[in-house]
Amino acid sequence: MLLVAGTTSDAGKSVLTAGICRWLARQGVKVAPFKAQNMSLNSMVTADGAEIGRAQAMQAAAARVEPTAHMNPVLLKPGSDRRSQVVVLGRPIAEVDAMGYAEHKRRLREVVLASLAELRARYDVVICEGAGSPAEINLRAGDLANMGLARAAGSPDGPGMPVIVVGDIDRGGVFAALYGTVGLLEPEDQRLIAGFVINKFRGAPELLAPGLAQITALTGRPVYGVLPWLGGLWLDVEDSLALDARPPSRPAATGETLRVAVARLPRISNFTDLDALSAEPGVTVRFATMPGELADADLVVLPGSRATVSDLAWLHEQGLAAEVVRRARAGRPVLGICGGYQMLAHEILDDIESMAGPVAGLGLLPVRVEFAPDKTLRRPSGTAYGEPVHAYEIHHGMAAVEGGEPFLDGCRVGAVWGTTWHGALENDGFRRAFLADVARTAGRDFTPAPDTDFAALREAQLDALGDLVERHLDTDALWRLIETGAPPDLPIVPPGGAGS
Structure with a gap:
């Protein structure tokens, strides 16, 4: 086992975990990813109908295995700044605030350790991803995902799981972050921190070398490698911190460009x-x-939302709602997906998520939405434009369609489409047909490329991560950590001085 921790959120834990999984899978190792507790609004449905973080589904793909609920036994889905839905082994069990969540911690610790034990029994290696930073000292007492997990994963007489800490040098201050992360930990936690990885480096390696030597001298821990900045890299991520690093646009082979604007819902x-x-x-x-x-958008997309009624209110406050309605009535294309589809309805009855009761939607589709206590989690299949579509659903809102043309599980009226199906656009034939229809409706001279293979593009991204690990990290040292654990007698780093 190995735990990949980070100096911050979005430091590179998810992608490094995926890269290590792909590197090991290439060696013929049966490997699985694991994240004990994830806070994310980006989720996925497994083959058996469990909801897990989308990043863990991506890491399972990197490991070339089918994702399961055991890979992410606890998922927190924030609905506001203070409350989250708690999903355990793929099923929602409660809506809690931070203090209420503390009451669940003891039981959840048992669930987490049981899931990890299940994966260890089924796979040769488990690569664990931490959450946030292990140095969040205000949360250490109830920690399930970082050093609490690393300590608990050891045998009764053993030291626990070895940990590497990844830091994002592109943010600046990476050496202070690495040193401070170790220095803030209690001695028993520090003894499991085996070394560091630096992420997103661009520049002359010789300028970085003195810093690598100094951080090793100060902490007594090696830097296992420096991952270079890789432009154009995109993967399924956990949260909106990475929204601005989405896939870059690819130039059109012929004709015009099709412009898509997506409402950036809170x-x-x-x-x-x-x-x-x-x-x-x-x-x-x-x-x-x-x-x-x-x-100037040819297509406006209202995406999924964890807080449909609240985000609809935000659309009105920002003036976006009025603009979406104006565009739709002028025959300009609009697509709503899941929560965005619900916003397009005539009426939303929500006594579950927001407790707001009846709320007027944008009135662009003949649909009435009522929130149900039980969450729908499934992977449906169907056809549209004569093309097969495989997707997944995650929602409490149940849409009753009262007119319009059928569109997947939803409907279409004029230039407005709505569906609860996530992932539909990953189906190449359907995506091309839909975009061609959008282009015609928008009056654009745009023809989708006939050979774009999205699954192959995603697989190439995972291979690129495996290449980064293989070429730029000390994989022999990583393998020793996985096999034998953290080196004994690692020095204790005081918060304000050199290692002893």
Whole structure:
């Protein structure tokens, strides 16, 4: 086992975990990813109908195994700044605030350790991803995902799971972050921190070398490698911190560019739905928070939301709602996905998520939405435009369609489409047919590329991560950590001085 921790959120834990999984899978090792507790609005449905973090599904793909609920036994889905839905082994069990969540911790610790034991019994190696930073000392007492997990994963007489800490040098201050992360930990935790990885380096390696030597001298821990900045890298991520690093636009082979604007909702969820559009040559995707940013768009997308009613209110406050309605009534294309589809309805009855009761939607589709206590989690299949579509559903809102043309499980009226199906745009034939229809409706001279293979593009990204690990990390040292654990007698780093 090995735990990949980070100096901060979005330091590179998810991608490094995926890269190590792909590197090991290439060696013929049966490997699985694991994240004990994930806070994310980007989730996925497994084959048996369990909801897990989308990043863990991506890491399972890197490991070339089918994702399961055991790979992410606890998922927290924030609905506001203070409350989250708690998903355990793929099923929601409660809506809690931070203090209420503490009451669940003891039982959840048992669930986490049981899931890890299940994976260890089924796989040769388990690569664990931490959450946030292990140095969040205000949360250490109840920690499930970082050093608490590393300590608990050892045998009764053993030291626990070895940990490497990854830091993002592109943010600046990486050496202070690495040193401070170790220095803030209690001695028993420090003894499991085996070394460091530096992520997103661009520049002359010789300028970095003195810093690598000094951080090793100060902490008594090696740097296992420096991962270079890799432009154009995109993967399924956990949260909106990475929204601005989505797939780059690819130039069109012929004709015009198709411009897509996506409402950047405060509680946006499953925004990976848009990755397949970004990967299509000639399609540009940008996120919008103001009406003017929709002005030249050929397609406006209302994406998924963890807080449909609250995010609909935000659309009105920002002036985006009025602009979306104006565009739709002028025959300009609008697509709503899951929560965004619900916003397009005539009426939303929500006594579950927001407790707001009946709320007027945008009135663009003949649909009435009522929130149900039980969450729908499934992987449906169907056809549209004569093309097969495989997707997944994650929602409490149940949409009753009262008219319009059928569109997947939803409907279409004029230039407005709506569906609860996530991932539909990853189906190449359907995506091309839909974009061609959008282009015709928008009056654009745009023809989708006939050979874009989104699954192959995603697989190439995972291979690129495996290449980074293989070429730039000390893989022999990583393998020794996995086999034998952290080196004994690692020095204790005081918060304010050199290692002893």
